[in-house]
Amino acid sequence: MLQSEVWFLLRDRAFRVWVLVVLLFSGFAVWSGLAEVAQQRQSIAFLVDADSTDRTSEFSAQGDWGSAAYYSFHLTYDPPSDFAFAAMGQRDASSWKHRLRMLALEGQIYEHDPGNPELALIGRFDFAFFAAFVLPLVLIFLLHDLKAGERTAGRFNLLVASAGNDNRLWWTRSLLRAIGVLIAAVGPLLVGGVVSGTSAASLLGATAMVTAYVLFWTVVCLWLGSRQHPASVILASLIGVWVLLGTLLPAGGRVIIDRLVSVPSGADILMTQREAVNDAWDLPVADTMAPFVARHPEWTGYTHTGDGFDWGWYYAFQQVGDQTTESLSAAYRKGRARRDQLAAWFAIAAPPALLERWLQKLAGTNVEAVLDYEESVRAFHAELRAFYYPGLFGDAAFDPARIDDLPQFSSSE
Amino acid sequence: MTTTVKLEADALQVYRSDKEVLSGISFSLSSSEVYALLGGNGAGKSTTLLSFLGFLPAAGGRVLVNGKDVSADHKAARAAIAYLPEAASLYEHLNAFENLRYFLQLAGRSEDSPALEAALDRVSLAPASRARRLKDYSKGMRQKVAIALAILRDTDILLLDEPTSGLDPSAIDEFHDLIRDLADTGKTILMVTHDVYGACQVADRIGLLRGGKLVGEFSAPTDGRIETETVHRAFSGRTVDTQLAV
Numbered sequence: 001m002l003q004s005e006v007w008f009l010l011r012d013r014a015f016r017v018w019v020l021v022v023l024l025f026s027g028f029a030v031w032s033g034l035a036e037v038a039q040q041r042q043s044i045a046f047l048v049d050a051d052s053t054d055r056t057s058e059f060s061a062q063g064d065w066g067s068a069a070y071y072s073f074h075l076t077y078d079p080p081s082d083f084a085f086a087a088m089g090q091r092d093a094s095s096w097k098h099r100l101r102m103l104a105l106e107g108q109i110y111e112h113d114p115g116n117p118e119l120a121l122i123g124r125f126d127f128a129f130f131a132a133f134v135l136p137l138v139l140i141f142l143l144h145d146l147k148a149g150e151r152t153a154g155r156f157n158l159l160v161a162s163a164g165n166d167n168r169l170w171w172t173r174s175l176l177r178a179i180g181v182l183i184a185a186v187g188p189l190l191v192g193g194v195v196s197g198t199s200a201a202s203l204l205g206a207t208a209m210v211t212a213y214v215l216f217w218t219v220v221c222l223w224l225g226s227r228q229h230p231a232s233v234i235l236a237s238l239i240g241v242w243v244l245l246g247t248l249l250p251a252g253g254r255v256i257i258d259r260l261v262s263v264p265s266g267a268d269i270l271m272t273q274r275e276a277v278n279d280a281w282d283l284p285v286a287d288t289m290a291p292f293v294a295r296h297p298e299w300t301g302y303t304h305t306g307d308g309f310d311w312g313w314y315y316a317f318q319q320v321g322d323q324t325t326e327s328l329s330a331a332y333r334k335g336r337a338r339r340d341q342l343a344a345w346f347a348i349a350a351p352p353a354l355l356e357r358w359l360q361k362l363a364g365t366n367v368e369a370v371l372d373y374e375e376s377v378r379a380f381h382a383e384l385r386a387f388y389y390p391g392l393f394g395d396a397a398f399d400p401a402r403i404d405d406l407p408q409f410s411s412s413e
Numbered sequence: 414m415t416t417t418v419k420l421e422a423d424a425l426q427v428y429r430s431d432k433e434v435l436s437g438i439s440f441s442l443s444s445s446e447v448y449a450l451l452g453g454n455g456a457g458k459s460t461t462l463l464s465f466l467g468f469l470p471a472a473g474g475r476v477l478v479n480g481k482d483v484s485a486d487h488k489a490a491r492a493a494i495a496y497l498p499e500a501a502s503l504y505e506h507l508n509a510f511e512n513l514r515y516f517l518q519l520a521g522r523s524e525d526s527p528a529l530e531a532a533l534d535r536v537s538l539a540p541a542s543r544a545r546r547l548k549d550y551s552k553g554m555r556q557k558v559a560i561a562l563a564i565l566r567d568t569d570i571l572l573l574d575e576p577t578s579g580l581d582p583s584a585i586d587e588f589h590d591l592i593r594d595l596a597d598t599g600k601t602i603l604m605v606t607h608d609v610y611g612a613c614q615v616a617d618r619i620g621l622l623r624g625g626k627l628v629g630e631f632s633a634p635t636d637g638r639i640e641t642e643t644v645h646r647a648f649s650g651r652t653v654d655t656q657l658a659v
Contacts, residue, residue: 004518011506154502158559161466161496162519162566164488169519 033085065391066311089365110266263335280317426473452622458605495566
């Protein structure tokens with residue numbers, strides 16, 4: 001039966017057209033992902049060079065630690081993984097590069113507006129989106145009338161009577177079509193993986209995920225397609241299932257999760273920190289230094305050098321600005337992580353969302369990766385403070401040659 | 414030749430969509446026998462055939478193929494039967510050979526080209542048309558391919574649903590000859606039809622179905638065919654059931 005069904009399938013023009021459509025869509029999704037990743041890598045490479053040149057120029061032109069810290073920028077970045085081309089995920093919604101200064105940090109992390117109007121309009125057509133949302137539609141169009149179409153054509157009884165084992169016939173037909181679609185979908189992904197240098201484990205994992213997902217939709221199509229209804233009714237039912245699993249459940253889940261877990265907005269953190277920093281100009285110096293030395297007792301001996309401007313005081317109130325927003329920032333991170341955990345549970349009931357999440361995890365473009373990057377930025381900023389504070393609050397003399405000792409941001413790449 | 418019962422309906426009762434379609438009909442066919450079930454629309458003719466194939470479960474009674482209850486093993490029943498559905502629709506994007514090969518492979522058989530040619534010869538399908546896709550065929554030509562398929566299945570039992578539908582008169586005569594030839598080689602043939610004349614021409618026995626009940630049965634005399642006029646009168650309701658000849 002297998003041989004005859006393969007022969008039969010290869011003569012089915014509709015199948016060939018759909019496979020070609022899948023191949024084109026998948027190819028486009030992979031190509032656009034590779035192009036985006038290449039552009040991001042190019043941006044990072046350019047910025048790394050420019051950042052170094054700029055910092056060397058600014059640092060050497062200064063005469064004290066405060067000015068050197070103020071005018072020097074430090075690039076941090078989260079390079080795309082070798083599988084990011086397949087699932088851009090949170091890279092479209094969160095910043096993957098920051099140019100930091102020694103000023104208050106939290107505002108610098110959240111001052112970017114991550115909303116991209118173009119992407120908000122239609123979303124990114126990456127492989128994850130294609131596989132999660134477009135692939136099921138193709139399977140639905142291909143499989144919904146396997147039985148109903150034969151009934152309408154008057155062939156159903158002849159086919160089943162000839163095959164004897166009707167389950168085997170319909171499973172064979174469904175799986176062969178699904179395999180054809182799967183090959184057309186995964187083929188470009190594997191090619192993209194080779195081009196991108198993706199690890200075999202990642203590619204195998206992604207292939208396994210997409211295979212399981214295609215199998216899920218094949219079973220759904222076969223199950224609903226077995227009903228003795230007209231093909232149009234079966235198609236409408238399957239589209240309904242697709243809308244339910246792909247749109248309504250994730251949207252409903254998001255509303256529920258947002259209500260269950262409140263998260264302060266990034267703008268609140270930014271405003272709170274800026275107000276704290278700006279207010280400090282008008283507060284007595286002691287009001288700033290008290291919370292600062294509480295955090296850094298090693299600089300208790302620092303004394304403000306008069307009523308005017310002083311770099312030590314300036315950087316102290318930058319840090320106090322961060323300290324003011326610590327609880328907000330922690331709540332923000334904890335809330336995002338909690339929402340993400342709940343979304344992972346919710347995704348079990350919404351396979352399209354589940355597949356996207358799986359692929360984003362493999363690609364290192366999920367919420368967890370974003371939070372990890374933010375933590376690496378905080379750690380780097382802490383290193384910067386550790387480098388500058390002896391000069392700002394101690395008696396270390398400024399030496400332009402110390403630029404070589406500046407902490408270097410180390411990406412996860 | 415030893416005659417064995419190949420098909421048997423025993424007090425068969427079948428419902429479709431909660432409506433009783435067959436009300437306890439009983440009949441049986443032996444090898445080399447041609448049985449025609451005659452009846453109007455909705456009489457239950459096609460339902461009877463589908464019951465033998467295990468497509469419709471018996472609500473009462475039973476159906477047996479080669480002595481085995483179909484409800485216990487419908488796959489064995491289907492393997493023993495070549496089925497020609499009413500207005501059999503084969504694949505239009507395939508030609509006659511491709512259709513035959515595909516359906517035969519589906520049934521676990523493979524025939525070489527000469528065998529396919531021979532079957533198509535037997536149904537008188539013009540050689541020039543055999544390599545053309547079925548979308549270019551007339552209804553009668555398609556029916557001939559379907560009949561060829563039933564022949565090529567080479568099973569002991571043939572179930573034919575309105576087999577002469579779409580055939581022209583000369584093709585119908587050829588088909589009747591073919592049915593008789595097949596019966597002479599030991600095949601058991603159950604056909605359902607509206608065609609009183611055709612049924613009388615080819616059948617050894619005719620069962621008259623009306624409202625899901627077998628209201629009469631006619632048998633051919635040893636040296637002749639069933640008389641058309643008698644059956645026609647019964648079919649059109651001009652003869653009371655109890656007067657039907659047996």
